[in-house]
Amino acid sequence: MSSENFTISKKALITLIAASIVVIISLGIGQTFGLFYFDFNADLDISISHFGFVMGLQLLLWGVFSPLFGVITDKYGGAVAIFIGFVFYLVGVLFFYSGFNTGGYFTLTIGVMIGIGLGSTAIGIPVSVVAKHFPASNRTIATGIVTCAGSFGYFVSPLLVRYSLVETGWENTLLYFCLLLGVGLVVSLFVSTPKIPVGVNQDNNQTAREALKEAFANKSFIYLTLGFFVCGWHIALVATHIPTYMADKGLPDWTPAMVLALIGVFNMAGTITSGYLATRYSKKKILSAIYLLRGVSIIYFIFLPPSIFNSVVFGVTFGFLWLSTVPPTNGIVAHIFGTKYVGLLYGIVFVSHQIGSFLGAYLGGVFYELNGNFDYAWYGSIALSLFAGLIHLPIVEKAIERTQPA
Numbered sequence: 001m002s003s004e005n006f007t008i009s010k011k012a013l014i015t016l017i018a019a020s021i022v023v024i025i026s027l028g029i030g031q032t033f034g035l036f037y038f039d040f041n042a043d044l045d046i047s048i049s050h051f052g053f054v055m056g057l058q059l060l061l062w063g064v065f066s067p068l069f070g071v072i073t074d075k076y077g078g079a080v081a082i083f084i085g086f087v088f089y090l091v092g093v094l095f096f097y098s099g100f101n102t103g104g105y106f107t108l109t110i111g112v113m114i115g116i117g118l119g120s121t122a123i124g125i126p127v128s129v130v131a132k133h134f135p136a137s138n139r140t141i142a143t144g145i146v147t148c149a150g151s152f153g154y155f156v157s158p159l160l161v162r163y164s165l166v167e168t169g170w171e172n173t174l175l176y177f178c179l180l181l182g183v184g185l186v187v188s189l190f191v192s193t194p195k196i197p198v199g200v201n202q203d204n205n206q207t208a209r210e211a212l213k214e215a216f217a218n219k220s221f222i223y224l225t226l227g228f229f230v231c232g233w234h235i236a237l238v239a240t241h242i243p244t245y246m247a248d249k250g251l252p253d254w255t256p257a258m259v260l261a262l263i264g265v266f267n268m269a270g271t272i273t274s275g276y277l278a279t280r281y282s283k284k285k286i287l288s289a290i291y292l293l294r295g296v297s298i299i300y301f302i303f304l305p306p307s308i309f310n311s312v313v314f315g316v317t318f319g320f321l322w323l324s325t326v327p328p329t330n331g332i333v334a335h336i337f338g339t340k341y342v343g344l345l346y347g348i349v350f351v352s353h354q355i356g357s358f359l360g361a362y363l364g365g366v367f368y369e370l371n372g373n374f375d376y377a378w379y380g381s382i383a384l385s386l387f388a389g390l391i392h393l394p395i396v397e398k399a400i401e402r403t404q405p406a
Contacts, residue, residue, distance in 0.1 A: 011133070011194070012194075014192070015130060015191055016130055017190075018191045019078075019130050019191050020146050020149030021183075022082055022187055022188060023121075023123055023126050023149050024149050024150065024152055025121075025183065025184040026089070026117075026153075027122055027150040027153045027154060028154065028156065028157035028180075029093075029153075029177050029180065030122065031157050031239060031264070032158055032161040032260075033055060033240075034241065034256070035161055035243060035256065035260075038247075039165065039170040040170070047365075047369070048368055049362075049365040049366055052240060052241070052361050052362045052365025052366065053111075053361075054107050054110050055110075055111075055361040056236065056357065056358035056359065057111035057115060058110060058111045059115065059357035059358055060115065060355060061111070061112060061116055061119065062115050062116075062119050063351040063353060063354020063357070063358075065116050065119030066119045066120070066124045066125070066346075066351065066354070067351060068119070068347075069081040069347065070124070070128065070341075070343035070345075072084070072120075073193065074341060074343050074344055077193040078125060078128075078193045079188055079191045081125055082121055083188045084120060085116070085118070085119055085120030085188075086117060086121055086188055087117070088113050089114055089116075089117025089118065089121055089181050090117070090184075090185065091113055092112075092117060093109070093174055093178055093181065094178050095108075095113070097171060097174040097178065121184065123146070123150055124346055124347055125343060126146055126191065127146050127346070128343035128346050129191055129343070130143055130146050131143055131339055132193060132339050132342070139334060140275045140283075140331040141272075141276060143275060143326070143331070144272050144275020144276070145275070147271040147327060148271045150267075151264050151271055151319075151322070151323060152264065152265075153264070154261075154264030154267055154322070155265040156261075157264070158256075158258075158264070161257075211340070211344065212344070215337060218337075218400070219394070219396075221345075224349055224392070224395060225348065225352045226388075226391050227287060227391045229355060229356035229384075229388075230384040230385065230387060232352070232355065232357035232360065233357065233359060233381065233384055234360065234381055234385075235322065235357060236357035236360035237360035237361065237374075237377055237378075238263075238318065239260070239361075240364060240365075241364045242256050242260065244374075246306075248373070250306065252308075255308065255311055258311070258312075258315065259311050259315040260315075261315075262316055263318060263319035264319065266317075266319030270320035270321055270322060271322075271324050273324065274324035274327050275327035278327050278328040283335075284392045284397060285392075286328045287388075288390070288392045289389075291325075291392070292386070292389035293321055294385050295382045295386060295389070296317075297318045298382055301313075301318075302375075329349065332397060335397060336398065336399060337399075360377070360381075
């Protein structure tokens with residue numbers, strides 16, 4: 001652990017707290033839409049393939065708009081980008097609550113508008129802003145705290161949402177979402193971006209276009225981007241379809257909420273652990289281990305007899321590995337390319353993550369309608385775990401040395 005002060009300024013501490021609240025709200029709400037499926041199916045006649053497509057579209061647009069919000073963040077600051085995102089998020093939920101919730105409206109509100117909103121309010125932009133406040137020695141711990149906050153949202157939201165769905169119905173639950181998103185609008189104003197990010201060479205006159213060209217010419221950036229695709233597939237498949245999978249296995253109707261809550265609480269431990277380990281050991285090896293262990297967790301879950309105990313084991317193990325990929329992934333981007341354009345570059349990596357998310361959510365639903373089960377989706381997840389475990393190993397964790405013009 002470095003002897004440098006962890007909190008380098010009051011503004012850094014305020015930003016760290018505000019960014020953490022932002023991701024608690026954003027990820028906490030976004031995590032729970034899978035629990036709405038049975039209500040949407042019964043009341044709005046939403047099929048599982050349509051539901052999977054819309055959830056996948058939401059995640060895909062989250063990724064597509066992340067680089068755009070990254071540019072806004074790098075130019076105008078994180079507060080502006082996150083505020084705009086919460087406006088889209090809130091309007092999407094509010095329109096759906098107001099009755100624009102069937103057919104194309106379901107796609108527009110839950111898929112498109114919330115997807116755009118997640119582009120700046122979820123993990124990528126808050127993490128990149130916090131990263132600018134901290135030196136390399138403490139950066140992964142700081143970003144791990146923000147990711148951990150999102151995990152806390154993952155933990156409490158499934159329990160609260162299931163209770164609300166049972167006691168008050170899905171319409172009132174969406175109204176509660178609107179109130180929380182209003183809080184997010186206010187908190188976003190406290191996410192400040194330093195004029196000169198910590199650790200940035202003030203003589204670095206690199207443009208965003210040059211940063212992108214440099215990144216895409218770097219094989220390590222490509223490997224990292226391909227690996228993050230797998231992370232997205234895993235997370236979307238589980239978050240979207242675990243309620244249906246468990247219902248088909250005859251498990252009690254409270255089991256999916258329990259598993260998602262376990263994922264949330266153990267994700268807090270996983271992200272903090274990976275953030276700490278990334279300050280001491282090779283980040284690429286940590287990522288490789290995470291993806292391989294995800295495959296082991298899935299194999300345990302799908303090949304052993306369905307039970308409450310095995311569901312708990314899956315929630316604990318997969319939860320520990322859930323967002324633990326984020327601190328080392330962001331850390332590699334910042335270490336290789338510096339923090340000046342970390343919002344933009346991490347946003348590009350995250351596009352790959354969300355393409356994987358779209359396919360995991362959508363194809364999971366398609367496989368289910370075609371075969372009556374999720375077997376092929378799970379088998380694909382195991383194969384992708386092996387791929388991701390191997391693709392990170394050739395990454396070169398070395399900062400680029402740029403020649404300054406005379």
